[in-house]
Amino acid sequence: MSGIVAIVGRPNVGKSTFFNRMIQRREAIVDAVSGVTRDRHYGKSDWNGKEFSLIDTGGYVLGSDDIFEKEIDRQVELAIDEADAILFMVDAETGITGMDEDVARLLRKVEKPVFLVVNKVDNAQRLEDAVEFYNLGLGEYYPVSSINGSGTGELLDALVKVLPDAPIPEDNLPRFAVVGRPNAGKSSFINALLGEDRYIVTDVAGTTRDSIDTRYNRFGFEFNLVDTAGIRRKAKVREDLEFYSVMRSVRTIEHADVCLLLLDASRGFDGQVQNIFWLAHRNNKGIVILVNKWDLVEKDTHSVKEYTQKIREAIAPFTDVPILFISVKDKQRILKAIETAVEVYQNRSRRIPTRKLNDVMLPIIEGNPPPAIKGKYVKIKFCTQLPTPYPQFAFFCNLPQYVKDPYKRFLENKLRENFDFTGVPMSIFMRKK
Numbered sequence: 001m002s003g004i005v006a007i008v009g010r011p012n013v014g015k016s017t018f019f020n021r022m023i024q025r026r027e028a029i030v031d032a033v034s035g036v037t038r039d040r041h042y043g044k045s046d047w048n049g050k051e052f053s054l055i056d057t058g059g060y061v062l063g064s065d066d067i068f069e070k071e072i073d074r075q076v077e078l079a080i081d082e083a084d085a086i087l088f089m090v091d092a093e094t095g096i097t098g099m100d101e102d103v104a105r106l107l108r109k110v111e112k113p114v115f116l117v118v119n120k121v122d123n124a125q126r127l128e129d130a131v132e133f134y135n136l137g138l139g140e141y142y143p144v145s146s147i148n149g150s151g152t153g154e155l156l157d158a159l160v161k162v163l164p165d166a167p168i169p170e171d172n173l174p175r176f177a178v179v180g181r182p183n184a185g186k187s188s189f190i191n192a193l194l195g196e197d198r199y200i201v202t203d204v205a206g207t208t209r210d211s212i213d214t215r216y217n218r219f220g221f222e223f224n225l226v227d228t229a230g231i232r233r234k235a236k237v238r239e240d241l242e243f244y245s246v247m248r249s250v251r252t253i254e255h256a257d258v259c260l261l262l263l264d265a266s267r268g269f270d271g272q273v274q275n276i277f278w279l280a281h282r283n284n285k286g287i288v289i290l291v292n293k294w295d296l297v298e299k300d301t302h303s304v305k306e307y308t309q310k311i312r313e314a315i316a317p318f319t320d321v322p323i324l325f326i327s328v329k330d331k332q333r334i335l336k337a338i339e340t341a342v343e344v345y346q347n348r349s350r351r352i353p354t355r356k357l358n359d360v361m362l363p364i365i366e367g368n369p370p371p372a373i374k375g376k377y378v379k380i381k382f383c384t385q386l387p388t389p390y391p392q393f394a395f396f397c398n399l400p401q402y403v404k405d406p407y408k409r410f411l412e413n414k415l416r417e418n419f420d421f422t423g424v425p426m427s428i429f430m431r432k433k
């Protein structure tokens with residue numbers, strides 16, 4: 001993780017085209033592994049080895065242009081608040097519009113790096129026309145064509161220079177993030193953890209950002225809670241927007257080892273909760289799902305089973321995730337939630353010795369080899385866990401390109417059956433040997 005980049009701008013300037021171009025290469029890999037489709041407005045990209053998150057904030061604003069006009073202040077404000085750098089996109093085909101001027105006015109006051117990106121510069125004529133964008137008063141601009149990619153290299157060179165480096169954790173304690181939609185009970189949960197009510201939720205917006213970690217020692221566990229200040233700080237009215245809750249979650253999630261995803265049982269595991277789930281998954285974080293406000297739900301003996309089943313269907317194929325039913329109000333299973341988060345943290349750090357891994361996996365593979373393609377047989381000879389912060393496994397074989405996703409999922413399932421990786425996303429690579 002080395003920064004969050006937000007793309008802002010009025011509709012139709014090409015934000016989503018640009019966004020897609022930036023994340024394409026990586027997403028293709030990620031999605032091939034997991035086989036799921038997710039948030040189309042949040043993704044990861046990298047340039048010269050530096051990784052960053054890219055957010056198309058406009059993608060979250062639904063509805064017509066006039067609704068957008070009302071939202072644009074918020075969108076920009078939010079980007080200013082949460083991003084490390086802002087790409088302000090305008091359109092060389094249409095030239096400067098009133099809305100562009102409004103956004104420019106907001107951005108001129110910002111202390112964060114702002115990149116004025118003049119899109120649709122597909123030819124030499126447009127390049128000449130682009131000079132008018134100096135009038136926005138934002139200084140230098142970057143002419144690009146999101147369609148053919150020209151100019152994007154120069155932009156990315158400049159962009160990654162201003163992005164922060166990944167923070168180095170100060171200690172080896174687990175870093176937990178409490179995430180979820182507004183009103184799920186996040187602040188109440190944290191208060192319950194602290195065991196006192198001194199962190200009362202208030203609606204005071206704009207308080208300066210506290211340090212991102214706060215250290216706790218509770219129930220015999222030591223851990224850091226990530227960005228709890230942010231959770232407490234924000235004015236609630238503004239939070240009930242999808243792009244807001246995504247923006248809010250991204251930074252918190254990226255800094256965490258394990259995300260405690262809280263949801264309101266009476267509202268269910270809906271689309272927004274799922275988006276946050278996939279956000280955590282995409283960032284390879286450990287996940288514990290906490291179905292809160294269980295006290296509000298009318299229950300019979302099947303309720304837990306049915307509710308669990310529904311969530312597992314929504315998160316397939318990554319179903320090996322703990323799901324707990326809690327009530328912060330009645331102080332039910334809060335300790336269990338933390339215990340489980342600690343277990344997930346341990347699972348994420350789990351390293352299987354190569355010898356043991358091969359002893360378990362090679363007989364399984366022998367009994368159930370990858371299907372032959374065009375008469376060619378894949379022989380997996382050896383596997384090893386890579387020395388990365390979250391579980392990644394490499395399987396060495398003669399024809400890696402012939403091993404398809406279903407077989408990789410088979411391997412993942414077998415790994416999960418034999419070793420405890422509950423709550424932790426993993427990656428499987430086939431390598432040439």
Ligand code: GDP
Pocket residue numbers: 009010011012013014015016017018058119120121122144145146147148
């Ligand atoms: P958004 O509303 O800002 O996300 O804009 P879109 O990405 O949906 O793009 C709006 C339109 O502009 C689409 O028809 C795109 O194909 C087109 N477009 C995007 N980038 C370029 C570009 O670099 N050159 C040209 N000529 N058209 C583009």
Ligand code: GDP
Pocket residue numbers: 180181182183184185186187188189201231292293294295296326327328329330
């Ligand atoms: P946040 O926006 O996610 O931080 O949510 P809050 O912690 O502010 O909680 C939102 C509302 O849900 C508050 O009125 C809480 O009192 C209430 N709440 C939180 N946990 C529970 C619970 O377990 N049961 C019930 N019935 N209400 C809860």
